[in-house]
Amino acid sequence: MIKEKIESYFNRFPTLRVLFFFDEHKDFEEEVKALDLADIHIEFWENNPFILKCKLTQDLKSEKVLLYLPIKQPNTQDAFQEFPLMGLWLANKELQLDHVGAFMEDFHLQRHQKSLVSKYMGALKYAGVQEVCAPILSASHFEEPKLQRGLVSAFLKFKAIESWSILVAKLLTLSTDKKPTELDKVVKKITELNFEDVVIKRIYEVTGFSIQSITQASLLDVARSILYNSLMQTITEKKTDDPYSKFKIDDTTQLTRLNQMLQEVDRNPTLKPKFETLLELVSNDIKGSKLIEVYGDDANFAEYNTEMIWDIVSQVQSHLVSAPSDIIKRLETLSLQPNVGATVKQALKYLIQVAKMHDYIGSIKTYILDTPEAYVHHYTDRLYKIDSNYRRAILSYKSLDSSDIPQHIAMEAIHSELNTSYDRHTDLLNREWLKCLNQFKFDYANLNLPKQYNFYATEIAPADQKVVVVISDALRYEAGYELLSEMHGDTKNTAEMRYMLASIPSKTNIGMAQLLPGNEKLFNDGDIKIDGVSSASTYRSKILEMFNPNSKAIQYGTLDGLGRPEIREIFKNDVVYVYHDVIDATGDTRASERRTFDAVEDAVFELKKFVKLLHASYNVAKVFVTADHGFLYHDKKIEEKDQEKLPNATMMQSHNRYFVTSESSDKELSYSIPLSATTQFKDDVFVTIPFSVNRYNKGGVGHQFVHGGGSLQELVIPVIESSRKREDVTQKVNPILINKGGYRVVSNILKLNILQENEVSRVEKERNIKVGLYKESQLVSNEEELLLNFTSESPSERLFRVELILSAEAAREPFLKLKLFDTDDKLNPIIEERVQNMTIIPTDF
Incomplete structure (x- = not known):
């Protein structure tokens, strides 16, 4: 064994000349004398230091030498100084036959560190542990606290030494297994090295909760304390009927360290989901519903977990119709929570839209107005929002994963009431509108x-x-308003919206014909002619050219197949009509009518991009966006028993919302109108439509998406005028900070929630802002740039979450300034707040 070790030393260290071998008790004397080493000279100490030193430095200076010394190894300062070969010893190496000695030799540790190596050698001998602890395996860094942290990092299978916050969090996650085999292994390793008390102390320092031993049960208690305090730290009052009050942390320093751990976990993509699973597990013990019961649903909770949100939703769900405005505020507050799960977030979004629809309907004082003008003005001022909220609610509902929603949340009943209220509203509104x-x-x-x-x-x-x-x-008025909101985001344009009243019947070929110029328009049994020319899509360019020779009509889809030079030529004309068909193409087909509202989203997105492209790339100064007609859509299936029968009379045309006859119809629950009353057609024919939103029983067509009748949703169409000219913007949207409590930097990070106060509109334009931490006028963090250009009415959809990381040079500053600037004015901050730096609490204690 000695022979291999000696040869190994000289092989590993090619410049090694003298290998010292101290053998106080002469245990290896005979073995050394019997050694046969090629190219290595063996020299024996015979208490002849002067002669030996001369021999080693002169006669054997070109030899590799094993120096055997049957004396005690010098191990005190005085012994070092008295040892005559000290210089040679320090310049060379010592043969170590034990693991401790070899380890110290490998990592160049000093002799006084031998006891520390010996204490932890049981773990340090493994290559995996050495790899993790590599940064501290040197004489200048080899200290027990650092070593203990490195060992726990290795035991927990990290690739590098982590902070105690991360180590404690990872240790806690091991308690979620039914059979905590991995936890037991880690605890055994820590116990065998006799520093369990150190780890217990670190758990307390990180979490503020004291335990006596590291077990699955005790770690789950720590997790319960973490969950409790993450929810309750902003509530100072401790109520006697709070069953979890034993977990309450009152010390602000301990809370800061707990928040520090939570922030570090939040930034660790591997650990975060496991830690969330842990908190979800202990939420069965720390029940959010009980906290709400004890402290009230309006208490100043630091956060709401999933159970608390569902509990509040359960309480308010029965009041969505009776008190919607109060519920909207409550649900919006919940939706602003930073760590809301996807299902909860989507459910809140749905319920907010439901509540808004009920709120608008509930605010209607009467459906009976004096004039048609009053109905249209009321619809374009406010009532169109009912259609918008219904559409958004339906889209949100379709995105819900019902399997993740608790059974006590009556989503089906809420949705049924949504449809019932909307059906009742559209029926009452349009019954009175058509009567007027x-x-x-x-x-x-x-x-x-x-x-x-x-x-x-x-x-x-x-x-x-x-x-x-x-x-x-089929771009109806409410969809046009959404498009207008999206277009407001383009600061180089100014856009405004008006309305027009479409003709009855509100069908495509009639609406398209009314939008074209012409001196004489004839219905011609449905083959509509304008000044003798068919108004079918093939001939529309010809009709336009009769009034302006530099005119063109083209399908939107045709543009996709053309190159940019060809498209540029088209838009050099004075007048270009572009026919865009997304909503009607989807809704007017029975198989796809249930995707009508998805098609509205697609249409708005396409039109927004197209208008911007027209202005920016094709030098079009003015763009109008309008429609041939609107539509009605009800998300529930229209049963056959709810459909009216068409008469047996001879009809020129018929569909599920109208029919055309040569004579006035006397069908009950219908209006028979001269076609010439609502159009420019001169034909002596009549169109019959239902009293309200009823459908005629027409085979082979869908009945949820309909148009052709006389409802406000079908007849009131948008006219959006977009101009490529900049108006002086007198007002920009404002940012608001909505963080609870004071502003504190924890673990070098400040987390912010920034709300865009209002949606972008014609009167409030987008704003570019920069956010950062400052020491007086010096930026001491990253600088985040945000574009405030949200168009949504819902505050939860106008929220930014920002993390500012404090730079090292300002880490010891007790107070800083948070500043928000408009990028156009870096001298005068929009917002300036004092921030306390809690990072001065050492992260590793």
Whole structure:
């Protein structure tokens, strides 16, 4: 064994000349004398230091030498100084036959560190442990606290030495297994090295909860304390009926360290999901519902966990109709929580839209108004929002994963009530609207409202610049308003929206014909002609050219197949009509009508991009976006028993919302209107529509998505005018800080929630801001740049979450300044707040 070790030393250290071998008790004397070493000279100490020193430095200076010394190894300062070969010894190496000695030799540790190596050698002998602890395996860094942290890092299978916050969090996650085999292994290793008390102390320092031993049960108690205090740390009052009050941490320093751990875990993508699973497990013990019961649902909780949110939802769900405005505020507050799960977030989004729809419906004082103008004004001012909220609620509901929603949340009942309320509203509204319109004989000519059939004469003919008209099939008013909101994000444009009244029947070929110019328009049994030319899509360019030779009509889809030079040529015309069909193409097909609201989202997205492209790339100064008609959509299936029968009379045309006859119809629960009353057609024919939102029983078609009738949703269509000219912006949207409590840097990080106060609109434009931490005027953190350009009415959808990381040079500053600047003005902050730096509490204690 000695021979291999000696040869190993000289092989590992090619420059080694003299290998010292101290053997006080002469245990290896005979073995050394019997050694046969190639190219290695063996020299014996015979208490002849002067002669030996000369021999080693002169006669054997070119030899590799094993120096055998049957004396005690010098191990005190005096012995070192008295040893005559000290210089040679320090310049060379010593043969170590034990693991401790070899380890110290390998890592160049000093002799006084031998006891520490001996104490932990049981773990240090493993290559995996050495790899993790590598940064501290040197004479200058080899200290017991660092070594203990490194060993625990290795035991917990980290690749590098982690902070005690991360180590404690990882140790806690091992308690989730039914059979904590991995935890037992780690604890055994710590116990065998006799520093369990140290780890217990670290657990207390990190979490603020004291345990006597490291067991699954005790660690789960620590996790319960963490969950409790993460929820309750902003509530100072301790109520006697709080069954979990034993977990309460009152010391602010301990809370700071706990928050530090939680932030470090939040930034660790591997550990975070496991830790969340742990907290989810102990939430069965620390029941959020009980905390709400004891402290009230309006208490100043630091956070709401999933159970607490579901509990509040359970309490408010029965009041969605009776007290929607209060519930909206409550649900919005919950949705602003930073760590809300996907299902909870989607459920809150759905319920907020439901509550908003009920709120708007509940605010309607009467459905009976005096004039058609009053109905249209009321609809375009407020009532269209009911359709918007219904659409958004339906989209959110379709995205819900019902399997993750507790059974006591009656989502099906809530959704059923949503549909019932919306059905009742659309029926009552349109019954009274059509009754009023009937009193005015449906004579559009006598209504003080903009009509679709005047569009070209009033909007296009007077234009003194290039104009593009985008006609999006079935883009109803509420969808147009959403498009307008999205377009406000483009600061280089100014966009505003008006409305027009579409013709009855509200069907595609009629609406498209009314939007075209013409002196004589004929229905012609459905084969509509304008000045003798068919108004079918193939001939629309010809009709436009009769009024302006530099005109063009083209399908939106056709543009996809053209190159940019060809498209640029098209938009050099004075007038271009672009026909866009996404909503109607989806909704008007029975197989896909349930995707109508998805199609609205797609249409808005496409149109927003297209309008911006027209302005930016094709030099179009003015763009109009409008529609041929709107639509009605009800998400529940329309049963056959709820459909009206079509008459047996001879009809020129019929569909599920209208039929056309040569004579007036006397069908009950219907209105028979001269076609010429709402259009520019001169034909002596009549169109019959239902009293309200009823459908006719028409085979082979869908009945949830419909148009052709006279409802406000079908007739009121948007006219969006977008111009490539900048108006002076007098107001920008404002940022608001919504963090609870004071602002504190914990573990070098400040977490912020920044809310865009209002949605971007025509009067409030987007704002670019920069956020950072400052020491007086010096930036001492990363600087985050945010674009405040959200268009949503919901605050939870206008929220930014920001992390500012404090730089090393400012880590010891007790107080800093948080500053938010408009990027156009870096001298005057919009917001300035004092921030306490809690990082001065040592992270490793």
